Amino acid sequence: MNVMSIPVLTAVAWPYANGPRHIGHVSGFGVPSDVFARYQRMSGNDVLMISGTDEHGTPLLVQADKEGMNVHDLADRYNRVIVDDLAGLGLSYDLFTRTTTRNHYAVVQEMFRNVAKNGYLVTKKTVGAISPSSGRTLPDRYIEGTCPICDYDGARGDQCDNCGNQLDPADLINPVSKVNGETPKFVETEHWFLDLPALADALGDWLRGRKDWRPNVLKFSLNLLDDIRPRAMSRDIDWGIPIPVEGWQDRKDKRLYVWFDAVIGYLSASIEWAYRIGEPDAWRKWWNNPEALSYYFMGKDNITFHSQIWPAELLGYNGEGAKGGEESMLGELQLPTEVVSSEYLTMSGSKFSSSRGVVIYVKDFLKEFGPDALRYFIAAAGPENQDTDFTWDEYVRRTNQELANEWGNLVNRTVSMAHKNFGKIPTPGTLTDADMELRKRAEEAFDVVGKNLHRARFKAGISEAMRYVADANRYIAAQAPWQIAKTVKAGGPDAAEAEERLGTVLHTALQAVQDANTMMTPFMPHASQQIFETLGGDGIWAAQPEIHEVVDDMPVNPVGVGVPEAGRSYPVIMGDYEVEQAKWERQDITPGTPLSKPKPVFQKLDPELGETGPEWAPINND
Numbered sequence: 001m002n003v004m005s006i007p008v009l010t011a012v013a014w015p016y017a018n019g020p021r022h023i024g025h026v027s028g029f030g031v032p033s034d035v036f037a038r039y040q041r042m043s044g045n046d047v048l049m050i051s052g053t054d055e056h057g058t059p060l061l062v063q064a065d066k067e068g069m070n071v072h073d074l075a076d077r078y079n080r081v082i083v084d085d086l087a088g089l090g091l092s093y094d095l096f097t098r099t100t101t102r103n104h105y106a107v108v109q110e111m112f113r114n115v116a117k118n119g120y121l122v123t124k125k126t127v128g129a130i131s132p133s134s135g136r137t138l139p140d141r142y143i144e145g146t147c148p149i150c151d152y153d154g155a156r157g158d159q160c161d162n163c164g165n166q167l168d169p170a171d172l173i174n175p176v177s178k179v180n181g182e183t184p185k186f187v188e189t190e191h192w193f194l195d196l197p198a199l200a201d202a203l204g205d206w207l208r209g210r211k212d213w214r215p216n217v218l219k220f221s222l223n224l225l226d227d228i229r230p231r232a233m234s235r236d237i238d239w240g241i242p243i244p245v246e247g248w249q250d251r252k253d254k255r256l257y258v259w260f261d262a263v264i265g266y267l268s269a270s271i272e273w274a275y276r277i278g279e280p281d282a283w284r285k286w287w288n289n290p291e292a293l294s295y296y297f298m299g300k301d302n303i304t305f306h307s308q309i310w311p312a313e314l315l316g317y318n319g320e321g322a323k324g325g326e327e328s329m330l331g332e333l334q335l336p337t338e339v340v341s342s343e344y345l346t347m348s349g350s351k352f353s354s355s356r357g358v359v360i361y362v363k364d365f366l367k368e369f370g371p372d373a374l375r376y377f378i379a380a381a382g383p384e385n386q387d388t389d390f391t392w393d394e395y396v397r398r399t400n401q402e403l404a405n406e407w408g409n410l411v412n413r414t415v416s417m418a419h420k421n422f423g424k425i426p427t428p429g430t431l432t433d434a435d436m437e438l439r440k441r442a443e444e445a446f447d448v449v450g451k452n453l454h455r456a457r458f459k460a461g462i463s464e465a466m467r468y469v470a471d472a473n474r475y476i477a478a479q480a481p482w483q484i485a486k487t488v489k490a491g492g493p494d495a496a497e498a499e500e501r502l503g504t505v506l507h508t509a510l511q512a513v514q515d516a517n518t519m520m521t522p523f524m525p526h527a528s529q530q531i532f533e534t535l536g537g538d539g540i541w542a543a544q545p546e547i548h549e550v551v552d553d554m555p556v557n558p559v560g561v562g563v564p565e566a567g568r569s570y571p572v573i574m575g576d577y578e579v580e581q582a583k584w585e586r587q588d589i590t591p592g593t594p595l596s597k598p599k600p601v602f603q604k605l606d607p608e609l610g611e612t613g614p615e616w617a618p619i620n621n622d
């Protein structure tokens with residue numbers, strides 16, 4: 001455990017409130033961030049895990065049109081759906097909020113005003129894309145075409161995922177709208193631009209100082225410096241945060257770009273969290289403190305906004321670019337420690353997409369299978385460093401062989417034997433070399449798993465934890481406590497010695513279950529709580545998030561422009577994680593603790609599921 005508690009910000013990508021989440025979404029931002037945050041809490045660090053639903057921009061307007069409803073109502077509806085999904089997965093947010101709050105409007109406008117005051121936001125004429133049929137502005141990401149640099153067919157209007165270059169929609173060859181397939185109409189318009197060239201040196205110095213980033217993320221981010229240009233931070237749209245500048249603030253047709261708005265949510269959510277716990281300045285521990293660490297979790301399509309746009313905005317706010325400047329009321333804001341990006345989780349080779357019908361919704365998955373097998377799959381087989389294909393066959397195999405046969409069986413047979421022969425955790429006698437070796441192996445595994453989780457290497461972490469489970473299973477097979485139990489039951493001169501040995505073996509095995517359970521806790525907190533109780537534990541081992549209904553009544557300063565009226569209620573995810581007993585260390589089990597007959601931790605799945613899929617997400621073999 002750490003001697004000193006370090007403030008660790010876990011900043012999690014903001015899902016659009018334009019539909020329910022599918023497992024492709026949560027494999028990128030949800031589960032990895034929670035595994036990391038839970039490990040950091042167990043290590044004694046002071047974690048602030050924040051996020052919320054992203055509720056502005058064209059994606060919500062498009063969906064509202066499809067569903068024939070008001071965009072405010074659509075945001076309210078899917079905000080609740082997403083809150084339920086993420087809480088059901090056990091994602092331990094200190095605050096999961098939304099971007100349509102009074103506080104968020106005020107913080108975004110404060111950021112805009114000071115970045116503009118420091119000279120890093122400037123106006124200029126540009127070309128914007130319009131839908132010919134609706135007259136509505138098309139955001140960069142809603143336009144696709146051929147990349148003019150590498151000829152990749154499928155580049156977006158903001159960047160090419162193939163070569164990594166920043167693009168404008170007008171750059172694309174044969175651009176089409178993703179909304180309806182139209183060829184966009186390009187018209188002249190005026191917008192506010194983030195002057196990235198004036199921030200390029202400071203941004204480059206910061207990026208080149210990143211040493212521990214995932215190679216795919218760092219390489220992509222450094223490549224962005226080669227073609228750095230001003231980036232539009234406003235849009236021709238009527239749904240979003242007003243631009244707080246004279247001559248712009250009352251315009252109904254201009255709003256801040258949703259990506260300027262969304263990334264600032266990490267800061268505004270931290271400020272709202274501090275307000276909701278009754279300590280208004282508590283957020284500063286993570287944002288104004290050079291000793292604090294901050295980790296941002298997302299899918300790879302969002303790297304540019306977190307390794308270029310957001311750091312540039314922070315540098316501009318702090319006055320650290322070529323034009324100088326001064327910080328404002330929020331103080332000097334710290335840049336990300338690491339951008340932790342995952343690749344895509346695909347399904348039969350296709351990127352998850354609800355619009356194309358290639359989708360497995362989190363709600364359906366949780367209802368049938370619960371959260372922990374999915375969390376395990378994402379950690380063990382997910383898209384940490386490369387695109388990974390989700391198949392029902394692989395999900396069934398890992399659940400049955402790894403969770404049920406290996407980990408679940410270790411728990412079940414160890415506790416069953418101890419319950420049957422002693423009814424409690426037995427007192428160990430003299431330890432043999434084999435007993436000592438398994439304990440030593442636990443210490444090594446704690447070190448390896450912990451180092452990997454500290455560096456957000458989840459696949460390596462869970463693999464090492466499972467190797468320790470395999471070692472514990474081999475120990476039990478070699479010691480054969482069932483054979484020793486027969487000697488005890490037979491009585492005779494060897495019975496007393498055999499009983500002591502049986503108690504020692506089962507105590508050692510139960511300690512191994514306890515140690516493995518601690519290592520598994522960040523990955524599978526629900527199962528870990530059950531195993532803790534199976535070992536006779538009482539109270540909260542792994543704390544779970546809670547949904548609270550709150551009122552948007554936060555006083556805001558400065559007030560800003562077009563701030564929503566006070567009084568609207570909405571759900572948030574919060575949690576009391578200080579009550580949990582799980583610590584990242586070996587905790588000795590207590591002899592004499594009563595044991596009950598265990599219930600299976602993981603249910604085996606019908607192998608046929610791997611061939612057919614469930615009714616709500618069947619496998620299409622066409």
